[in-house]
Amino acid sequence: MSAEGLQGLLALGAFLALTIGFAALNSRWPIKLRHISAFEALNKAIERAVEGGERVHLSLGTGSVVGSESAPALAGLAALSRIARATSMSDRPVVVSTGDGAMAILARDTLRTTYDEVNASELYEPTAGRLLGPTPFSYAAGLPSMLRDEQVSVHMLNGSFGYEAGLAADFGERAHNFVIAGSDDVQSQALLYAVAQEPLIGEEVFATPAYLDAGAVHKASLRAQDAIRFIILALIVLGVVIETIT
């Protein structure tokens, strides 16, 4: 095992230990999340959609399930479970779209599992998780018709997007939907900042399950991220100081 490999394993181990530890200490040291207006507005928007008989649309992005592009989509799947529970009592349950076939299958699995857990198996439809287009811009091109046909009122982008994120968010804005959008790509985040009603900046896209109360482990992982972040900050500052001195 090389030194780099060992360092990587140690870092992963520390991350894992911190996550488990914070989850175990949650009862004694409750995790308080900082205020993010986007998620508060999202909760209210979902409630309004449920009461108004309108639909929530969740987009898991155009990234492939193989590779780092899958990470924000996996966070979106965790959020999907919560959203599906919330909308299970609505006339129009949540609908999911992706730009990747495997991600669409995962979305359908998540929906089916969630509806089974809430004893609402009849709500599951195979078309609830669908592939809109195999390429990013073809995916974006399929959004307007879907938003109109499904009577969407909450348009949520939580996945890996490229430049098509700007179009995707704009289509939701044009349809007067509540638009909350986040991506792992920095350039897409810049587009979404200008276009979306509620943009998610940085790693806020990965915090979606925690803010939707998906579980204590999700909140604990946020705290572990903060801990590792401060360690990295300290190392960076130390490195700058050392480099400057030497």
Add this chain to the structure above:
Amino acid sequence: MAEIQCPNCGKPNPDTAETCQHCGEPLGSGSDWMNEIQEQADGMAPGPGGSSPFAPVEPSEVEQPAEENGGLAEGEVPEWLQRIRAKQAADEGGGDDFSALRPGFSDEQDQEAEQGLETVEGRGPVGGVGPGGKDQEPADRAAEPEDIRAGFGFGSDSDPDYAPYEKSAEPDTGIPSWLAQSDEPQPPAGAQPAGGTESDQPEGGLPHVPALLGEQPVGLSAEELGVPDWLGEVEQSEEGGEETLKGRRPAAAAPPDLERATLPNWLEAMRPVDTFRSVVQIDAEDDQTIESIGPLAGLRGVLMAEPVVAMPRTSTVGAMQLEVSERQYAQAELLQQLITEEESSEPAAPRRRTRLAIFRWAIAAVTVVAAALPVLTGAPSFALPGLEPKELGALFDLVDRLPPDRPALFVFDYDPGNTGELDAVAGALLDQVMGRGLPVASVSTRPTGAPQALYTMHRYASRHGYVEGSDMVHLGYLSGGPAAVQLFASNPRGAILKGFALPEEMKSAGQTAWDSPTLERVSSLSDFSIVAVITAGSETARLWVEQAGSALGETPLVMVLSAAAEPLVRPYYEASQPQIDGILTGLPAAVAYEQRNGRFGLALDRWNGFGAGMLAAELVLLAGAGYGLVRWVMARREA
């Protein structure tokens, strides 16, 4: 043997009996006062009309024998009796029906009885028509038949003037027989009995008291009186059989005309007075309206609820002063306001007109016109870049030093949407590479990358006479993401098996891209002369740097980027140990590169349109800032 009348059924019972022999009602203290009265009445003189005390008697015929008083002295005569007698004396001539009702009663007593009878008649015959056809005055209905009878001084059976109330042939209805038999008593003097005769009066019986319930009014039919049908039906029940409201008397007999009874003092005292005395004047029967709704429909004289209930009157008790705080006042006002707003109808909001997306259309028009004008008209014209990026020279020199016998690998990792920019930027580098005669190979990690490479390379291949299959070859689509890149970096021939858009002769010969002269000596990534990654995303650039960097060896890695990806990829180039050997970013750098190369291509073709579009974007943003400023100033002025 004296008899006691049962207070319940009115039937005579021996005085020693404790309970009624007919109905079982206790004949206890309740009958004591009856017995007393009976005893007093026994001393009364019989009426001149005969044995019946109800027989009409002329006042002059009224004697005041001592034995009439039952042996009682003058002072021992009850007050009520005295009143009756007095009234009788005062009402000589039959002006008062009641005075002739019973001889021997004093006027006062007569008056009391009359008042009592008034009370009784107040709820008596339908239509309020009393005996003699007179209109009845409203009277309190406090008196019960038994009480009235007592007030009349009904005596016991030993009273010679008292004749036991003869039991009628009617069945036992539970109503006192004296009350039920309205035809028995003789009508008083001056009264016109309704069909009744003196012979109808019970022989020696108790004075008749007008029936409390529904006696047939004299001379009027049920229809004239507005009697409800059900009441009329009840009236028309079988004779002597069914119990009816008015069935206490034979249907054929007309009720006698009776004088009003006056209540004795003690009874009068029991009645609450002056508390809720109605101030409503009961109209005459003809003036009374007939109730039209509700269960009392068809009846006259129905009390109206509203005038009585809702009539404002001051409370005799001092009104309470409410203590209301300011907060409660405010809440009350708020509630009032809410109710008022709820009732008030708001004018309909003007229908929102569908607004044309003016700004969107205007900006689109400005952008399109700006980009198209230089192409169509040649103006505006923008100067070529006088300064070139500092990394441009290094890249140019790097490409200039490439060995001519080793192929260059171009990775087309961008979507067709980025064709407009990256075709021009990549074209500048391709043009130089092809100008030096280096064999070129292409690969892509996107499905649309392979045809994209074909489209872009064909443009420059034709310029330099490159032949497919010998001077350039396409490896095609490399599926699998990062793992595929790593696999390709370590074993290119294992990652790509066939190739893309191979010449027909190679296909027919069953050859792959690796069999072409371009790639026949390539077995690893380091066998290429240069690897140029063309991408619009920083993630793709980082992927190739991280996955393929270790397998490149001495082969330079060059990034051809969109302007948006430059900030994140440049650190790889400017690091102390750079992982990228060259970088070419954006259209301005491409134009400068073409300038340096001496061969202009797509970059120069799009330069003026690019400049005009950028200028239009700047103007739009400034216009937006100005628009916002104007709106702010106007809002401040209005405020």
Add this chain to the structure above:
Amino acid sequence: MRLIRLSAIWAAIALGVGLFVLLGYFVDLEFVTGLRILFMQWAVLLAAAALLVGLVNLAAVHWRKVSLSDEGWLYSGVLILALLVTLILAVFFGPDAPISLFIFNNLQLPLESSLMAIMSVTLLLAGFRVVARRRDLFSLLFLLVTLLVLLGTAPALGGTESGTVASLRELRNWISQVWAAGGARGILLGVALGATATGLRVLMAVDRPYGS
């Protein structure tokens, strides 16, 4: 009980495969590295198969629209027709056949380029709204930075470039390579941490995207 066991089996499989792939990046054992490559190849194959499944699902959605004559069914019909034509041509003649390349060069490429052009207008409109409606410090900063970058990137109007333009270029480079890059690096660090946390949650079977 049966459902719980099945769920545990899926979680065990996911955990085992994930651990091997993860270890393969850090451990230099041939067995582990080989197993990682094998799993990755399986994943690539599954992703390709899933793409086909997704296309079938896409066709089913639009076919349902056509069969029920819902609003916009005509567009759905065109989509299905285009899908079938392209699929048949590519299967029979190959993806590198002239007819397939003709469809790409004359339909897909112009369409996607047009969508990118629409996006540029959308972004410009969004920038216009930001500076016109939001009147705060960040909007002013946004406007200033945008104008500086545009002026520093765009060509000079007529004539040779002056010293002003050169200064603007330097300013633009300083903004993009120092401030923008620094901020982007920080965001990337956070994104990397978030991705790591998400991956670990999947490995711990806390998040089960594969359902039960």
